[in-house]
Amino acid sequence: MSAVLAAAIVVACGGSGGTSTSSSNNNGNTGGTTPGGTTGTGTGNTAVVGPPWLSYGGNAQHEALSAVATQSFGKIAWQAPVDLAPQYSTQGYLLVHYGSPVITAKNTVILPVKTAAGLSYRFEARNGNTGDLIWSETTDYIMPSHRWTPTYNVTIAPNNRVYAAGAGGKVLYRDDADDKNGTLKSLVFYGDTNYTANKVALDAAIIINTPITADANNNIYFGFTATPENPAGLISGVARIGADGKGSWVSTAKITGNSNISKAATNSSIAVSRDQKTIYVVTNNNFLANTRQTGYLLALDSASLALKSSVQLIDPFEKGPANVSDDSTASPLVGPDDDVYIGVLEKTYGSHNARGWLLHFNADLSQTKIPGSFGWDDTPSIVPANLIPSYTGTSKYLLMVKYNNYERAGSGDGSNQIAIIDPNTEADDKISPIKSMKEVLTMLGPTPDPAVPGGFIEWCVNTAAVDPFTKSVIVNSEDGNLYRWDLTTNKLTEKIRLTSGLGESYTPTAIGPDGKVYAINNAVLFAVGK
Known part of the structure; x- marks a missing residue:
């Protein structure tokens, strides 16, 4: 990739506008901060028992569909930093993919925290009511080298064990995510003996490079990279640790x-x-300067990790290998009908205004279906079709996606939107001369972009939470506000200011068992509710 293209991607993903000035209280922390590896004074909220938010996208299918009604945006209940040393670009952008908070059924919120510019991490548990620290664990994780700061996530399994990545391919965990007196333990997928005998070399050689995913049977899966000729004889790939360890x-x-x-x-x-x-795994080739990454979607047997099927990820307009970029957090979505969706960048950067494409397959990957018109750094969310009274089609569910149209990355006009699209109905694509998923609803960003005449500041989300009870979507914006998009009226019916706004990498939204809403803006996690 040329320097010009690299700069263009930074602009496209960091936002085409919005102020880069952060307000003085953006890194405040009403719950207090206790150094990692300690126990706080807070306790879990045992009065609340409800549906947990287990992972990125809420569950192992990444649906981002809430099982509880959200609270109104009355106030910021509490806030806590997710980055103690944010590194801003020369343009003032914050090019860091922050991991999703996860929330137990007892309303314990667990968040990954970047603790230094050198990419060290801890993960900590906070009381969902007050934000008070319950416990905190320092990790020895070594982040993979990349020009953007990759994501560091935590995951809760159905048995309430919480997992995070450690150095050398270790998986760190606490048996009970709500227990303030729990201890940190670890598992090594290639054997504790191998790791212990070569700890220093393996810490440098093996890196967990994807979020950890837990299935319904408490087995976990993740991707890892391995340098050649490492002491354990590992080759980059996919790991599984069973519920039996x-x-x-x-x-x-x-x-x-x-x-x-x-x-x-x-x-x-x-x-x-x-x-x-x-299990569905997105794969690509190693990142190299001046090259574009390409890749495949694999379907693996969840027990044996044997290959069941694979499909190359192809740009549906240019008919060549799409860009499967390590700058992105796009992850597979498994729909209610078992169809699989994955976002990619277009083959030639800018040929689709740097929007990429949302690719669509059946469960065994043997059939390629209608693509969506935006895929870049976005995991779609499931929207039951009955949430939208104006919808007259036949699909049982629709998809909520980011729908930006970048003015600085191709011929886009800066009309950055979010959208509800129909995965089974095609219409003329507005940019490329092919068919793509039909738009059902769209919502333009509400804040004009002073840097783009006629444009609007973009939405800042890589997975948005859908609330079927209030028939709404919770979505973050680079203008510094969190919004509620009402699907019955197609209006933004609530908003709350989190920060003064800035261009940043895309962030997740999540919903707790008490209906509080969680969003990240300018390196801070905000808990919003009544």
């Missing part, structure tokens, strides 16, 4: 017989099929 792994290049499939795509969370028998 036994680990296994496969090399993506070896099982596919394709050396171009060198690793799981950095930042892309593995998805699990609804019957728990298949």
